[in-house]
Amino acid sequence: MLSAVKKNAENALEICGIDDKSYRDGIIKTANALREMNDIVIICHKSPDGDTLGSASALCRGLRSLGKRANVKCADEIPQKYSFMFDNLNEHNIVPQHFVSVDIAAPHLMGALEAEYGDKLDVCIDHHRMNSVNAGVKFVDDTASATGEVIWILLKAMGVKLDKSMSECLFAAISTDTGCFKYSNVTIRTHLIAIQLMQLGIDCAGINFKLIDEETPSKLALKNMALSTLDYYCGGKCAVITITSQMMTESKAMPEDMDGVASIPRSISGVECGITMKQDGEAWKISVRSTDKINAADLCARFGGGGHKAAAGCKLATDYDDAKAQLVEAVTEMLGNHTDKN
Amino acid sequence: MLSAVKKNAENALEICGIDDKSYRDGIIKTANALREMNDIVIICHKSPDGDTLGSASALCRGLRSLGKRANVKCADEIPQKYSFMFDNLNEHNIVPQHFVSVDIAAPHLMGALEAEYGDKLDVCIDHHRMNSVNAGVKFVDDTASATGEVIWILLKAMGVKLDKSMSECLFAAISTDTGCFKYSNVTIRTHLIAIQLMQLGIDCAGINFKLIDEETPSKLALKNMALSTLDYYCGGKCAVITITSQMMTESKAMPEDMDGVASIPRSISGVECGITMKQDGEAWKISVRSTDKINAADLCARFGGGGHKAAAGCKLATDYDDAKAQLVEAVTEMLGNHTDKN
Numbered sequence: 001m002l003s004a005v006k007k008n009a010e011n012a013l014e015i016c017g018i019d020d021k022s023y024r025d026g027i028i029k030t031a032n033a034l035r036e037m038n039d040i041v042i043i044c045h046k047s048p049d050g051d052t053l054g055s056a057s058a059l060c061r062g063l064r065s066l067g068k069r070a071n072v073k074c075a076d077e078i079p080q081k082y083s084f085m086f087d088n089l090n091e092h093n094i095v096p097q098h099f100v101s102v103d104i105a106a107p108h109l110m111g112a113l114e115a116e117y118g119d120k121l122d123v124c125i126d127h128h129r130m131n132s133v134n135a136g137v138k139f140v141d142d143t144a145s146a147t148g149e150v151i152w153i154l155l156k157a158m159g160v161k162l163d164k165s166m167s168e169c170l171f172a173a174i175s176t177d178t179g180c181f182k183y184s185n186v187t188i189r190t191h192l193i194a195i196q197l198m199q200l201g202i203d204c205a206g207i208n209f210k211l212i213d214e215e216t217p218s219k220l221a222l223k224n225m226a227l228s229t230l231d232y233y234c235g236g237k238c239a240v241i242t243i244t245s246q247m248m249t250e251s252k253a254m255p256e257d258m259d260g261v262a263s264i265p266r267s268i269s270g271v272e273c274g275i276t277m278k279q280d281g282e283a284w285k286i287s288v289r290s291t292d293k294i295n296a297a298d299l300c301a302r303f304g305g306g307g308h309k310a311a312a313g314c315k316l317a318t319d320y321d322d323a324k325a326q327l328v329e330a331v332t333e334m335l336g337n338h339t340d341k342n
Numbered sequence: 343m344l345s346a347v348k349k350n351a352e353n354a355l356e357i358c359g360i361d362d363k364s365y366r367d368g369i370i371k372t373a374n375a376l377r378e379m380n381d382i383v384i385i386c387h388k389s390p391d392g393d394t395l396g397s398a399s400a401l402c403r404g405l406r407s408l409g410k411r412a413n414v415k416c417a418d419e420i421p422q423k424y425s426f427m428f429d430n431l432n433e434h435n436i437v438p439q440h441f442v443s444v445d446i447a448a449p450h451l452m453g454a455l456e457a458e459y460g461d462k463l464d465v466c467i468d469h470h471r472m473n474s475v476n477a478g479v480k481f482v483d484d485t486a487s488a489t490g491e492v493i494w495i496l497l498k499a500m501g502v503k504l505d506k507s508m509s510e511c512l513f514a515a516i517s518t519d520t521g522c523f524k525y526s527n528v529t530i531r532t533h534l535i536a537i538q539l540m541q542l543g544i545d546c547a548g549i550n551f552k553l554i555d556e557e558t559p560s561k562l563a564l565k566n567m568a569l570s571t572l573d574y575y576c577g578g579k580c581a582v583i584t585i586t587s588q589m590m591t592e593s594k595a596m597p598e599d600m601d602g603v604a605s606i607p608r609s610i611s612g613v614e615c616g617i618t619m620k621q622d623g624e625a626w627k628i629s630v631r632s633t634d635k636i637n638a639a640d641l642c643a644r645f646g647g648g649g650h651k652a653a654a655g656c657k658l659a660t661d662y663d664d665a666k667a668q669l670v671e672a673v674t675e676m677l678g679n680h681t682d683k684n
Binding site: 179180181182183184186187188191192194195198199204205206208209212213214215216217220223224227228230232236263264267268269270 | 551554572610612
């Protein structure tokens with residue numbers, strides 16, 4: 001069996017253009033670990049997205065196709081748009097023996113499931129650069145656009161014959177994390193794997209519509225209210241959008257409806273720094289998206305927050321006008337500094 | 343030379359998975375026709391989009407790389423977001439001898455250029471199913487997601503060594519017409535050609551941001567005004583959005599900013615028929631997008647318009663309230679009929 005996994009892994013890696021011995025060895029080790037398990041619980045991250053759910057569902061279906069008992073668990077409810085991934089995937093009645101995390105970068109991201117499973121993980125499969133999960137076998141590939149890419153390779157290595165449902169789940173995983181092949185995390189490998197999935201005859205356009213274009217009336221109402229607050233500063237280089245608690249109530253928006261709203265200010269032409277201010281009780285949660293003209297992490301660090309160069313966050317425990325004034329002042333200064341340097 | 347073109351064509355068609363003798367013969371014939379020309383004018387359609395401009399620019403660069411003189415012409419101004427396609431493409435001083443149309447489905451779509459070039463076309467390259475252009479050589483492939491796909495095959499057949507600029511233009515062409523690999527016109531071939539283009543090391547994510555995500559303040563202002571008019575009918579199955587002339591003036595929106603607004607109502611979950619009403623002097627121009635539950639062409643035919651099953655248009659020369667009432671009544675009846683049948 002070991003040699004079959006090796007052959008399958010090499011075949012899959014050739015299809016997606018990976019020629020790296022240590023990568024191959026990692027895949028073989030992980031595939032063998034998965035093949036040796038039974039009564040498996042696959043754990044998604046909290047506030048689940050298409051990648052964690054699609055990866056988990058595809059892996060669960062793949063393990064079951066090999067005659068194993070397996071279930072998917074998530075601390076939070078599955079948003080309606082992802083429910084198709086769990087069609088015909090009734091829960092198995094098992095006494096869990098093995099535990100696998102997918103797309104989880106840190107233990108606390110298991111949410112309420114951390115207490116039960118945090119120290120029991122046999123396998124961790126992920127694509128986040130920083131991964132602090134403890135597991136017997138860890139396979140983390142930060143060159144993959146989505147955990148779904150890694151799951152495709154692993155399923156092939158395990159000798160699973162991918163069916164339409166598995167392919168739909170993996171396509172959804174990749175489409176979610178790449179904005180449908182739009183972002184800079186897309187590689188040639190992403191397209192090569194998409195081609196393999198499309199060969200099963202799945203309805204890619206239907207999945208993309210559901211995941212990306214379809215909007216609930218509540219989300220659209222929230223977007224409209226938020227857009228009405230749009231303000232420009234620094235000669236159009238800084239844009240600020242505001243979401244109050246009242247807007248959330250009035251629009252009946254769900255937390256996941258925030259997706260997409262926070263990316264609006266930065267997407268405006270000429271804007272170097274896009275800020276979204278969301279009311280959080282007496283404070284304001286700040287989400288910053290930026291171009292390479294301004295470091296979002298540095299900006300947020302001034303207010304005790306942090307994150308990445310292009311996307312960061314912080315919290316200001318003060319009233320709206322003061323919070324906004326402080327943020328705009330900091331952006332003005334940072335943009336000024338940048339201009340000085342160039 | 344003929345045999346080189348044949349070999350190149352076969353190689354390109356193998357890369358993108360086309361195994362059809364008549365397709366190959368068409369490519370060879372078109373590639374040879376292009377190779378025999380000089381002092382060439384390449385014509386785009388009016389209200390130009392990324393596919394017509396990207397196809398034209400890539401073809402122009404390809405012809406020039408073979409030592410020919412060639413220019414691109416368009417009846418309308420090129421929107422800012424596509425201007426990168428024409429970097430370092432200074433106009434050649436030529437007495438035009440040959441004429442090629444790209445992505446033009448009918449002569450009138452040349453706009454103001456029809457009078458000068460409409461009856462002079464040597465070659466027509468397109469991907470629209472219905473093509474009524476007159477040309478010496480016509481190559482129309484309605485299985486291609488974008489004319490850009492066909493241009494890639496033709497350039498390879500002509501023996502052009504694709505450079506970064508050509509690849510950027512063709513990627514932009516494909517990204518435009520597929521919504522970045524999102525729509526149902528995407529095939530395995532689309533991804534295979536994208537991979538070839540990516541191998542030149544182009545900034546796909548940067549192009550996608552510019553073409554798809556970036557919004558001007560004017561467009562966003564228009565979207566916000568339009569969203570504020572959103573009304574639901576037929577228990578949420580019909581959504582109507584309105585764009586008045588005053589909104590166009592106040593937002594300073596350009597005609598191309600209408601793109602994307604008309605698709606909003608249909609993208610709302612539960613909506614089977616999305617209607618956009620745009621003020622046009624004393625009348626209302628109606629754009630309908632629908633699911634398979636209602637035939638948009640049939641709906642618009644009731645008002646003297648037409649189009650496709652999922653996207654159609656018409657014009658109502660009456661006041662706003664009356665126009666809206668007539669439309670909603672027709673939709674109600676058609677949805678009722680549909681419900682009766684099922």
